[in-house]
Amino acid sequence: MIQISKRGELGRGRALAVRAAGLVLGVLLCALVTLLATGKNPLELFAAMVRGSFGTPRKTWLFLQNTAILLMISLAVTPAFKMRCWNLGAEGQVLAGAMATTACMKLLAPSIPNALVILCMLITSVVCGAVWAGVPAIFKARFNTNETLFTLMMNYVAMQIVSFFCVKWENPKGSCQIGIVNQSSRIGWLPEIGNRYLLPILVVILLTVFMFFYLNSTKHGFELTVVGESERTARYVGIKVGRVVIRTMLLSGAICGLTGFLLVGGIHHTVSTTLAGGQGFTAVMVSWLAKFNPAVMGIFSGLLVFLSAGATEVATSVGLNQSFGDMLTGILIFCIIGSEFFINYRLSFHKKNKEVEHHV
Amino acid sequence: MFDFISFIPRAVMQGIPLMLGCTGETLTEKSGNLNLGTAGIMYVGGICGVIGAFLYENSGAVMNDFLTVLIPLVSCLVGSALMGLLYCFLTVTLRANQNVTGLALTTFGVGLGNFFGGSLIKLVKTDVPSIVLAKTSLVFSRKLPFADSLGWFGKIFLSYSFLAYVAVLLALLSSYVLNRTRTGLHLRAVGESPNTADAAGINVVRYKYAATCLGSMVSGLGGLYYVMDYASGVWSNNAFGDRGWLAVALVIFTIWRPNVSIFASILFGGLYILNVYLPTGTNLAIKELYKMLPYVVTIIVLVITSMRNKRENQPPASLGLPYFREER
Helix, strand or coil: CEEEEECCCCCHHHHHHHHHHHHHHHHHHHHHHHHHHHCCCHHHHHHHHHHHHHCCHHHHHHHHHHHHHHHHHHHHHHHHHHCCCCCCCHHHHHHHHHHHHHHHHHHHCCCCCHHHHHHHHHHHHHHHHHHHHHHHHHHHHHHCCCHHHHHHHHHHHHHHHHHHHHHHCCCCCCCCCCCCCCCCCCCCCCCCECECCHHHHHHHHHHHHHHHHHHHHCHHHHHHHHHHHCHHHHHHCCCCHHHHHHHHHHHHHHHHHHHHHHHHHHHHCCCCCCCCCCHHHHHHHHHHHCCCCHHHHHHHHHHHHHHHHHHHHHHHHCCCCCCHHHHHHHHHHHHHHHHHHHHHEEEEECCCHHHHHHHC | CCCHHHHHHHHHHHHHHHHHHHHHHHHHHHCCCCCCCHHHHHHHHHHHHHHHHHHHHCCCCCCCHHHHHHHHHHHHHHHHHHHHHHHHHHHHHCCCCHHHHHHHHHHHHHHHHHHHHHHHHHHHCCCCCCCECHHHHHHHCCCCCCCHHHHHHHHHHHCCCHHHHHHHHHHHHHHHHHHHCHHHHHHHHHHHCHHHHHHCCCCHHHHHHHHHHHHHHHHHHHHHHHHHHHCCCECCCCCCCCHHHHHHHHHHHCCCCHHHHHHHHHHHHHHHHHHHHCCCCCCCCHHHHHCCHHHHHHHHHHHHHHHHCCHHHCCCCCCCCCCCCCCC
16 A cells, blocks of 8 residues: 655755656656657767757857746746746736837837837836736736636737737738838847847846845735735735735736847847747746746756757757657656655555455 | 628537537536646647558558548547546646646647657658648548538538537537536536545545546547548648637636537637638738637636626636645
8 A cells, every 4th residue: 555645844955856856857758758759879969959059159148048038937927826826827928018019119219219219118018018917916806716717818818919910010011920120220129238148138137136035035025925825814914915916916917028028129129929939838837846936947947948949959950840849848847746746745655464464 | 791601610610629628628627627738638639640540541551431530539539548647647646736737738738749740751751741631531521411412501500520520419418427417426526625525435536537538538539620620631730729728718618518618619619710701801900809809708708707706607616726635
């Protein structure tokens, strides 16, 4: 017989060891799948994966930038999760911010000075992202509407709004794409610091530090933790639960909107429905796996970006489809969430021998 | 004049994958498992069917109709059941978080579908240019023999392939089982309050596993129907789109009732293609806004059911929560 019982606090070192074991298992499984699919030497494959992220200086910068963006979205959803409020709408919130940014760049371009355009972009994107999260939050607070499903649906509303503008403002005609906005005048393009990759990275580093302090040493952070642990306790100690829910979701959406601002203003200078590229969902997993610790989130973001870039490199080199990376990401996450079990629960094996003796 | 006779059959064909997805997800959710992996499962169901059919078509054997249907069907069911099993193993046995597991399942499933869809030809080393399963699709999309001779009636009610009727039957059957049988009562008890169910001697784990795996198989059929009938046996990556999420939305829209899903999914199917039929003039962009309708309608239903707060219209009470017997 196997009996499962809840564990008390597992020491930090041992918990880390269990997680590492899950990670190693995941990596081994990924390696096995890659081996089966490509039939190549595993070491050679690993070298190719490293090349995918660090092969050239440009690839290294791209790796850092992509990690930064994924980390930023993960940071955005974290306060909501810590409050046990499932914000699955990060994708839509990023798109809302990105759309607002693009609209500002396109509509305000020639009439007002560049700095003012950028300021407008910043404000509208943050507001739009916050609104996209705030609407479900208000219904959640007022009527206890299921926020998981509400935010999920808001993704597609945002996506259709973006594709509406993609057709409306298409450039060139018939492409169904907005194209690079203000390519010649560069109005609304964020200034480059050092090179074109560094700005988002710096913003995210600042944000990581901010989030660490916000969650761990402010009154807001404390309140949302209490709400997450037990809503009844929160009510009892006089926390206005509804207000905390709305405030936290607004913050969550605002950071997503800011991500959209960086993606459009600093990186792509255009918007499309695939701008967020599923990272809103990946971020949910990153935040959860890292147990809401901003530093650990950075590590996981890097790992997933590395895995997906590497898998793309391997897949293209042997002529296979690039979705290979998504498959590997899935496998790795299964292993890591599976390993959580061994941190929280203890398995004890009882020998059946005694019973057998009785029967004899 | 709005052309209903050509609109309705197309709406139904759009609706069938949603109906299967919704019925499957409802079964799953009734056991308390909020499986957000449905989108991925439907992809896996589709691609497994494609792989089965592709290998059979290219095996060089003389094809007979029975095997042409059976092979993709069985591989689809096995593939989606495995996905359900994986979800259950992680969430029920290992008690992982349902939302995270579901999202990972979607990432994995969609990745798997696109990977094999894009690489199958390369992997089995054949020289066909693209995956076109014309012969299989011909058998799958065979219509009732007397559909054409009955005018508009035949067109609206009889012009579909067998999987479409299977979908309707499955929805009715699920509804019957959930509301009228002891098994259904037990399953609902597990979803509403696993503690009580356990105390009453119902095997909670077994019910969760069975409902989720069966639900996944039904959802997977939606993917199969899409490829083999709607898309005429042509697999193109990401063509299935976000229908899986729409199926999840539909579960809310139908307030967890599979029999309602028959009409609701056809309605959603209609909303999905409405943009083709409505006059837009020169303003093509408006079409994109029409496509928003199914999601907006779902949001409205979600809000209204939570505002009215009627007890029979609520989600299963333990939806999304893990169950651990010793934690009462």
